[in-house]
Amino acid sequence: MAELVEIAAADDPRLADYRDLRDVQLRKHLEAEHGLFLAEGAKVVRRAIEGGFPVRSFLMAPRWLDGLADVLATTDAPCYVVSEALAEEVTGFHVHRGALASLVRRPLPSVADVLDGARSVVVLEEIVDHTNVGAIFRSAAALGFDAALLAPRCADPLYRRSVKVAMGAVFSLPWTRLTEWRDALPALSAAGFTTVALTLADDSAPIEEAVAGLDKVALVLGSEGHGLSARWEQAADRRAIIPMAAEIDSLNVAAASAVACYVTARR
């Protein structure tokens, strides 16, 4: 059973994991150095713990204790009980969903382990927005993808905002970081995957045609701004587009990835 610890001072050092949650740069340093990440909201906290991540601590106002009682019963980690005003003062924003937990990151699995048995994987080259990373994880998991691979520059799926938007899919969908960018797609091809890059290249085929009849597929998504790198665009086995109306800006990356995952999963 978690130990309930009432805290009344915003500068209490035990609250260090929860400071200034809107300061992305500060959080990146803090989370990397301490090997932690945050889950926000009772549902997401529950899923993180069900996903096997060890808890460092919880932080919540008294009214959230009952709803998480069964979760608190599973651990000896401290649960810091604070007023909502104090929570806001420490974190820097109004914590709508009430409960926070600080969890321990685990070593990432190998690419081979993540790909073992997978038939549909999504590969993110340089999605830099945490909301988009979370949205892609949620869609990929919901639409039946088996795994995600992230290039070195892709944003962190365990950053608070990614975790929240993914609604826990970052805990359930197997994923890891590619250690090597340059030849990552040929390596996937060598592993038996047809790499299909979503891009506006001249030789792109409609996504339904591009994935028709394929066995193992790696769906490759670029960045929100400039899209895929030239290297990855050219290295992919196939290039695909989502057919769109004329004179319209492309879909945003979250919408495009949802459509592409849907079509690919139903190939």
Add this chain to the structure above:
Amino acid sequence: MAELVEIAAADDPRLADYRDLRDVQLRKHLEAEHGLFLAEGAKVVRRAIEGGFPVRSFLMAPRWLDGLADVLATTDAPCYVVSEALAEEVTGFHVHRGALASLVRRPLPSVADVLDGARSVVVLEEIVDHTNVGAIFRSAAALGFDAALLAPRCADPLYRRSVKVAMGAVFSLPWTRLTEWRDALPALSAAGFTTVALTLADDSAPIEEAVAGLDKVALVLGSEGHGLSARWEQAADRRAIIPMAAEIDSLNVAAASAVACYVTARR
């Protein structure tokens, strides 16, 4: 040619249209009473004006003037030129994309006018998040939908955040507000549309089956939280789901609407 007016005081009354852009309640009152809306970013400002909306004024730092010179040449509205620090002080946030414009709302067209000639329309019952409204407009326009209808409780497509996320699609996709909620779907059926509600109802069919072979389709989307109202769910001619993996939360409404629009547009 817009008149360039340098302003150095944050309390200058000519900047009233641009105050406190993060204060949603204040902005709703201000925009409704003055019949205005804001466009943010050079690209979106340009599209609003190309869409025929009259300009009340512009607000921008000097470095954005050149890029919008051709747009400024088309109007006699004042362009308030301010430092970036002053823009931030007035609006309440850092204006990343530099240029803002305050534009005049136009009377909404009739439902009949919006439906005239349309084959695929999206109907939003109670999407309350401006980001989601904007995302749905963008996806619907990109994927070939002809129009959007909004129930009385749906969030405002011309709110700054909706406009920004839609990347201008709120100007190009014909839309209007339904004045009547209760019998809106039967009225659409009477107008020759098959109403297809996206919902997790027991009798929902996979979306591809639900729309196969239909002529005019009205794709009906509920709210982010509790989904469609019981009345609309039951009043729809058909109920449809996007097939999903077991034990996974549903797709978010922006992802689900992108997939549903894609499938419906290709029926």
